[in-house]
Amino acid sequence: MEPIVAQDITRRYPSGRGVHDVCLSVRSGTCLAVLGANGSGKTTLTRLVAGLEPAQRGRMSVLGGPAYPRPSNLRRRCGVALDTPAHWDSLSGRENLWFFARQYGLGGSFLPRRVEELLSGADLKAQADEPVADYSFGMRRKLSIVEAICHDPDLLVLDEASAGADAAFLDQLVEWCRRRCDDGKTTWVADRDAAWLSRVGTDAIMLCDGRIKAAGDVGELMASVDATNRIEILLEQDDFTAIPRIPGVEDFDCQGKRITAQVQADQHLPGELLSWIAGCGGRVRSMEIRSATLYEALMKQAKQRDREAPSPGRTHLGPQALS
Amino acid sequence: MMPGNVFRLQMTEAFSGRRRMALRVWVSGLLALPFILVAMPARAQAAGIVMVIVFTAFFGAAVSHARLRADLRLSRLQLLPTSRATLWLDLVLASMLARVVPAVVVLCGFVAVNGRVVTAVSLIRLAGWLCASLLLLTALGSVIARLARNNAEVHLFGALTCAVIAFVSGVTPLPDRLKWLTAAGRGNPIWLLRSSLTGLTTEASHVRREELVFSLLVIALIAGTAVLRWVSGGAARAKQFDAA
Numbered sequence: 001m002e003p004i005v006a007q008d009i010t011r012r013y014p015s016g017r018g019v020h021d022v023c024l025s026v027r028s029g030t031c032l033a034v035l036g037a038n039g040s041g042k043t044t045l046t047r048l049v050a051g052l053e054p055a056q057r058g059r060m061s062v063l064g065g066p067a068y069p070r071p072s073n074l075r076r077r078c079g080v081a082l083d084t085p086a087h088w089d090s091l092s093g094r095e096n097l098w099f100f101a102r103q104y105g106l107g108g109s110f111l112p113r114r115v116e117e118l119l120s121g122a123d124l125k126a127q128a129d130e131p132v133a134d135y136s137f138g139m140r141r142k143l144s145i146v147e148a149i150c151h152d153p154d155l156l157v158l159d160e161a162s163a164g165a166d167a168a169f170l171d172q173l174v175e176w177c178r179r180r181c182d183d184g185k186t187t188w189v190a191d192r193d194a195a196w197l198s199r200v201g202t203d204a205i206m207l208c209d210g211r212i213k214a215a216g217d218v219g220e221l222m223a224s225v226d227a228t229n230r231i232e233i234l235l236e237q238d239d240f241t242a243i244p245r246i247p248g249v250e251d252f253d254c255q256g257k258r259i260t261a262q263v264q265a266d267q268h269l270p271g272e273l274l275s276w277i278a279g280c281g282g283r284v285r286s287m288e289i290r291s292a293t294l295y296e297a298l299m300k301q302a303k304q305r306d307r308e309a310p311s312p313g314r315t316h317l318g319p320q321a322l323s
Numbered sequence: 324m325m326p327g328n329v330f331r332l333q334m335t336e337a338f339s340g341r342r343r344m345a346l347r348v349w350v351s352g353l354l355a356l357p358f359i360l361v362a363m364p365a366r367a368q369a370a371g372i373v374m375v376i377v378f379t380a381f382f383g384a385a386v387s388h389a390r391l392r393a394d395l396r397l398s399r400l401q402l403l404p405t406s407r408a409t410l411w412l413d414l415v416l417a418s419m420l421a422r423v424v425p426a427v428v429v430l431c432g433f434v435a436v437n438g439r440v441v442t443a444v445s446l447i448r449l450a451g452w453l454c455a456s457l458l459l460l461t462a463l464g465s466v467i468a469r470l471a472r473n474n475a476e477v478h479l480f481g482a483l484t485c486a487v488i489a490f491v492s493g494v495t496p497l498p499d500r501l502k503w504l505t506a507a508g509r510g511n512p513i514w515l516l517r518s519s520l521t522g523l524t525t526e527a528s529h530v531r532r533e534e535l536v537f538s539l540l541v542i543a544l545i546a547g548t549a550v551l552r553w554v555s556g557g558a559a560r561a562k563q564f565d566a567a
């Protein structure tokens with residue numbers, strides 16, 4: 001049984017944003033990274049998976065039951081950390097975490113042990129007895145994430161998990177998510193940080209204008225751009241229109257003063273590109289070279305898909321999809 | 324004191340800040356002061372005190388519920404495996420009890436200064452109708468906050484609702500052609516709270532047996548439910564997740 005199955009899901013807001021005709025199935029043991037620009041539909045889709053809103057059209061099942069309204073026994077098997085941390089501010093972090101742990105059925109001697117373990121994992125032990133009102137945004141984020149995972153749910157839904165959280169906690173979260181995958185549990189992580197998503201996710205989808213534009217196994221996606229660098233060049237003028245014919249330079253895009261290009265990981269290519277720009281009359285102010293991320297990998301796949309078949313159909317994601 | 328259910332969580336939050344509690348009592352007390360100290364007809368005094376209770380309890384419940392929704396705490400509560408009925412019971416009961424303290428301070432002041440026929444029976448009746456009124460006002464406040472889209476709408480709908488409550492509870496005199504409104508609302512807890520307050524100051528207080536029994540039942544039901552919910556949110560139950 002697949003923990004998340006969506007068939008032609010549509011949820012549209014008056015602004016026109018939302019998700020449209022999304023088909024998706026996520027297998028157990030998957031950590032699905034959901035990537036997309038602001039307003040691409042990440043949070044809408046995440047809220048549908050979390051059971052906060054009903055879809056206007058289509059069918060969605062979560063853990064074998066209806067996604068909305070979700071019965072109590074299914075809500076117990078889910079953990080959700082929304083993009084905005086919400087706490088009872090005059091209570092301490094420990095009291096907030098204790099409340100959620102109790103609500104999810106933890107008890108006995110395991111409860112205080114689990115609370116301490118999670119507070120340590122989130123590096124909040126020193127501030128555990130301070131009111132949440134005194135916490136920074138990052139500390140609140142970390143607290144809401146540990147509240148969601150306190151009962152080790154079968155489905156964990158995280159929205160913008162990396163926002164505000166420190167690097168050490170993000171490493172810890174990667175470890176927790178990997179352990180969950182090993183245990184056959186499913187994790188849904190919607191975020192804007194492609195570099196972190198490529199570490200935490202086993203599979204990824206990219207949303208664009210409320211639709212899934214690309215999807216696949218993170219390892220395979222990253223391998224597809226492993227030999228690629230991304231170059232960003234800032235020009236002094238904004239009338240540069242030439243297009244290079246340099247072997248190894250892919251996806252050259254010039255908009256105003258800004259040039260972005262995907263180039264093969266050849267140490268001579270950036271220099272060649274600079275010389276060519278100078279030869280065409282371009283005056284370069286700055287240049288940045290970095291390795292391609294999951295975002296570029298998904299973008300590459302999206303363009304390939306557009307060329308081959310405009311509609312991707314239902315997206316199957318998970319360990320069994322690899323075999 | 325670790326909160327183990329929504330009722331205990333909300334109660335702990337409501338009584339955690341001394342400043343917030345003191346402000347609630349002070350605001351209610353200041354609003355009620357003219358009706359306690361200034362000489363005026365008993366009916367007007369009782370109407371004024373009732374309006375202070377309606378205003379503070381209804382708006383307090385509505386605004387705190389709207390805030391609970393706006394800062395997404397309500398969404399988080401709705402994702403918990405708690406049933407909707409239990410969730411709403413806990414929210415309304417905790418909100419009501421948080422508003423008992425200022426209302427009791429106001430009523431104590433009123434009875435101490437203006438009370439003429441103060442007997443145990445009349446006080447029980449007053450306490451019963453106060454509990455019933457606060458429960459009704461808190462529930463109404465939560466429903467209005469649920470229907471409104473934002474805090475501004477809560478205040479708009481709240482003002483209208485308070486006006487309707489005042490009309491149907493006989494707090495505000497109405498012209499003859501609208502008297503049916505008071506007749507229709509006759510017997511609602513706020514109407515009965517007002518009449519029991521008037522009775523305390525006019526030496527014409529006669530408590531009917533049914534009223535006394537109903538008051539005792541209301542107090543017992545609310546107190547019993549509150550104690551049960553408080554206790555069930557206390558010590559952690561038998562471990563269910565030790566295998567985890």
